[in-house]
Amino acid sequence: MEKFLQYSISGLSIGSLYALVALGLVLIYRSTRILNFAHGDMATAGTFFAFTLLGLKIKFLASFVLSLLFGGGVAMAFYFCILIPAQRREATILGQIILTLGLGLIFQGLIAHIWGTEPQSFPFPLSDSKVWNIGGVVISELGLSALGIGLLGSFFLYLLVQKTRLGLAMRATSENLPAAQTLGIPTRRVLSLAWGLAASLGVLAGIFLAPALLLDPFFMLEPFLKGFAAAILGGLNSLPGAIAGSLLLGVAESLAGGYISVAFKNTLAFLIIIAVLIIRPEGLLGKEFRERI
Amino acid sequence: MDLVESYREELRLIRKPWTGFWVALLVAGLLLLPWLSREYITYIFTLIFIYSIGAQGQNLLIGYTGLISFGQAGFLAIGAYTFGHLARLGSPLPVNLLCAGIAAGLFGLLVGFPSLRLKGPYLAIATLGFGITVYQIFANSEILSGGRMGLNVPKLTPFFGLTKPMSIYYFNFFLFLIFTLVSYNLVSSYIGRAFTAIRDNDIAAEVMGVNLTHYKLLSFAISSFYTGVQGGLYALLIGYLEPNMFTFLEAITLFVAVIIGGLASVEGSILGAAFVILVPQIFSSYKTLVPVVFGVTILIVLIFEPSGLFGRWMKMRLYLRNWPFR
Numbered sequence: 105m106e107k108f109l110q111y112s113i114s115g116l117s118i119g120s121l122y123a124l125v126a127l128g129l130v131l132i133y134r135s136t137r138i139l140n141f142a143h144g145d146m147a148t149a150g151t152f153f154a155f156t157l158l159g160l161k162i163k164f165l166a167s168f169v170l171s172l173l174f175g176g177g178v179a180m181a182f183y184f185c186i187l188i189p190a191q192r193r194e195a196t197i198l199g200q201i202i203l204t205l206g207l208g209l210i211f212q213g214l215i216a217h218i219w220g221t222e223p224q225s226f227p228f229p230l231s232d233s234k235v236w237n238i239g240g241v242v243i244s245e246l247g248l249s250a251l252g253i254g255l256l257g258s259f260f261l262y263l264l265v266q267k268t269r270l271g272l273a274m275r276a277t278s279e280n281l282p283a284a285q286t287l288g289i290p291t292r293r294v295l296s297l298a299w300g301l302a303a304s305l306g307v308l309a310g311i312f313l314a315p316a317l318l319l320d321p322f323f324m325l326e327p328f329l330k331g332f333a334a335a336i337l338g339g340l341n342s343l344p345g346a347i348a349g350s351l352l353l354g355v356a357e358s359l360a361g362g363y364i365s366v367a368f369k370n371t372l373a374f375l376i377i378i379a380v381l382i383i384r385p386e387g388l389l390g391k392e393f394r395e396r397i
Numbered sequence: 398m399d400l401v402e403s404y405r406e407e408l409r410l411i412r413k414p415w416t417g418f419w420v421a422l423l424v425a426g427l428l429l430l431p432w433l434s435r436e437y438i439t440y441i442f443t444l445i446f447i448y449s450i451g452a453q454g455q456n457l458l459i460g461y462t463g464l465i466s467f468g469q470a471g472f473l474a475i476g477a478y479t480f481g482h483l484a485r486l487g488s489p490l491p492v493n494l495l496c497a498g499i500a501a502g503l504f505g506l507l508v509g510f511p512s513l514r515l516k517g518p519y520l521a522i523a524t525l526g527f528g529i530t531v532y533q534i535f536a537n538s539e540i541l542s543g544g545r546m547g548l549n550v551p552k553l554t555p556f557f558g559l560t561k562p563m564s565i566y567y568f569n570f571f572l573f574l575i576f577t578l579v580s581y582n583l584v585s586s587y588i589g590r591a592f593t594a595i596r597d598n599d600i601a602a603e604v605m606g607v608n609l610t611h612y613k614l615l616s617f618a619i620s621s622f623y624t625g626v627q628g629g630l631y632a633l634l635i636g637y638l639e640p641n642m643f644t645f646l647e648a649i650t651l652f653v654a655v656i657i658g659g660l661a662s663v664e665g666s667i668l669g670a671a672f673v674i675l676v677p678q679i680f681s682s683y684k685t686l687v688p689v690v691f692g693v694t695i696l697i698v699l700i701f702e703p704s705g706l707f708g709r710w711m712k713m714r715l716y717l718r719n720w721p722f723r
Contacts, residue, residue, distance in 0.1 A: 139518045139521060139522065141467075141521075186696060186700070189700055190699065190700050193700060193703075195699065195700070195703075197518075198459075198463060198465065198518075199699050199703065201465065201518060201521065202465075202652075202656060202695060202699060203695070203696060203699055203700075205649070205652070205695065206691075206692040206693070206694075206695030206696045206699070207692065207696070208692070209649065209653075209688040209689070209691050209692030209695065210688070210689050210692035210693060210696075211692075212688045212692075213685055213686050213687065213688035213689030213690075213691075213692065214689055216685040216688075217683075217685040217686055217689070221685070325529075325645065326529075329525065329526060329529060332522050332525070332526070333526065336519075336522060370529075370530070370533050371530050371533065371534070373526060374523075374526035374527060374529070374530040377522060377523055377526050378508070378511055378523065381511035381512050381514075381515065381519060381523060382511045385511075385514075385515050385519070
């Protein structure tokens, strides 16, 4: 039983970081119908940016905030400089998805060129080895902070989307773009903010994942994929679904790793995608698909 | 576009005598190439032929049917390892290649079935996961991947008294020609028109009596088959397999070939394959920047020239033909 609790807690901790990735994906998918394949690479770029700032002896908090802004800025620049011109030339959704893929490739190459492909360790103020013991269940300082930041990030996103005027504008834009435009909502600015926000969430996840995984140009690929799986599990257009799906995926993965085999851990995400697509394609909390002709 | 007067003419591959002349010249040039050029050039061309097969398969899926798959590396690995294991058992070469394609195609059906019943980009996600899972399974299983030393695949035995690079060049050229002919015929047949109809408007296609799931799956299976054969040929060329040859970047390479060459054109796939083979050769001293070149080219092509290299070529030809009248 104690073992079970232990696996669940570590699963929740990693799951809350997947939630940040999944939220970013869902935020973009919901508002623009684009699957952002550059999400992982944007997060990697932001994390490497933080790594460089820390190397320049800038305080952790400052470099943390700066790298979040950097990630958001890059995503907004991509939206304004690439996606909008492409939309003006009537690019299809498929074309726009491929554009994000191109952006991801550019990031991958640049990161490998600037920082090298050797794995590096990320200096982080909280340690992985210092542990807390809560009623027989052991959790590292890093794991606890990851859990905290994941839940906090999700909570603030919830407040932003549900309780502010900006959130209302975001929801209106994703619900019906022409109607939102007619009502005078600056949809481009709102959408670019959604892109920036999503990328910042990704960077946030990246910074907390980097100390546990080593920092190399591909370190976000796996969490990115898990985020996708979690988003599908929860429903691709539902923000609460993304959180629930991620926590579930984290726990399931941790249990599978503990009780079955570690090699099975990574295959699980893919199996979940397939199972969800067969049984309940709209995901746990997503709305049912309806086709309009 | 040219005037087509009958269905028979529409189906004909070469419509004008001059086109026939140029194609014959090209084929003759490619046939003579290994005698005229260095071994290295021959090798590069062999690679281009192999990649063109995969790119054509990918183009049938993305360009003609309008579906994305990011799991081509997985199918490539399945094809290559099926080929490798069968070749080690000593079964004949054509059977191995066929089995490589069929194995990849079957896995394609397995992945495609759940994701193709849905609208939207579900196939992209499921295949992305599939590709990475296949890589991890091969990386973790010594029986499948041949352990740390990799899997040695017996190479092609030279035929007709040709040298080794020449015989492998001709073998791949032959298969490349066959697959190109098959692609052309597929595209202009009922199946190809069904694919295009699905891409342009799936509801309309369904109303016209195209079974959506059936044809989407067919397209996916055919493209996986092409990719599997590509994997087999690649294994035959390199003579050695390890899981690291089938990472996500490999899937992206095929994808880039299709986008840059031009969606929905067989010639475009071949040009694109040449592009993705030649660029790493040119940038060989800056290996890490190759993805940047690919990425930037994708952005430029999609924003300014959505019909790719082949589209640019057609436009240039039209311009020259009509010059000085526009």
